[in-house]
Amino acid sequence: MQSVLRLIYPPRCLACGDRVESDFGLCMACWAATPFISGLVCDACGTPLPGTADPGAPVYCDDCLARPRPWARGRAALIYRDTARKMVLALKHGDRTDLAAPAAGWMLQAGAPLLRPGLLIAPVPLHRYRLIRRRYNQAALLARALARRGALDHCPDLLIRRRPTPVQEGLGAEARFANIDGAIALHPRRRALAPGREVLIVDDVMTSGATLSACAEACLAAGATEVSVLVLARVVRGD
Known part of the structure; x- marks a missing residue:
């Protein structure tokens, strides 16, 4: 058959x-x-860096040095360009939900240094109005597939968007942070899940890190002991 x-x-x-x-x-x-990320990477956002990896000495890119992240560590599977960009856009806007499972496999490999027993995986949330229009949250699809592959705990609605926010595309870094300020919080019915837990926030793309910062700050404010981030693709300066 x-x-x-x-x-x-x-x-x-x-x-x-x-x-x-x-x-x-x-x-x-x-x-x-497809620009898979390998070798030496920024320990905070996963962007590739020149040089060779030294497991005993984490290094950071200029963006993360200029704006320290509220999360502890971060990784990305792909650079957001060429075929990677096409696949991310197909997953996000083209109903290619079949891409979530293989993408989660790539993310599992890239995020191996972040994954450990007891970790709670949660996606970056969409506001309900945008979720109705799009019909699915691509970050939630990635988080679910990643949790299944890694046999890790998963809460698809740990975080919520309290208000609709304009799309971030085309905005500079400062505008992105202002746009998302105060928009993300822990779901009122999920507050018991965060205290004392390590949380991994999952998204499709990281650009400035504004949305991931808001998610990390919400988890830490609710009592999470540590937050890390894992994305399918990272926008790299100059691309």
């Missing part, structure tokens, strides 16, 4: 749709055009 199904529905590249050897994979051309 499986072989018959493969004849009828052969595996296709996640990005371009060409045939590939296994499900949920990329063809050679798309793999080459």
Whole structure:
């Protein structure tokens, strides 16, 4: 039966749709055009850095040195450009919810230094009005898939957006932080989950870090002992 199904529905590249050897994979051309992050990275946001990794000495990018993060550590699986950007936009706006599972696999690998037993995974929330229009929260899909793959605790509505916020796209860093200020809080019915827990916040893309900062601050204010962040893609200066 499986072989018959493969004849009828052969595996296709996640990005371009060409045939590939296994499900949920990329063809050679798309793999080459997908900027996976590896090597030395900023310990706070996961952006790639020049040099070689030294496990005993965390290093930080200029953005994180200029604006210290409220979270402890952060990682990203991809640089937000080329095929990575196309896949993120397809997941976010193109109803390609099938991308969440393989993306979570990439995030699991990138975020390995952050993952440990007892960690609570939570997505960056959408306001209910935007969730109704979009029909799903891509960050929640990634968080759920990541929790399943990593066998970790997961709370899809740990955080809420208390008010609708304008889209962040096109705004500078200061405007992004002002836009999100005071908009995110712990869900009133989930307050008992945060105290004494380490929390991992999951999102699709990190640009300035404004939204992730608001999420981290809300968790810490509710009693979380530590917050880390993990994103599918990181916008890198100059791209």
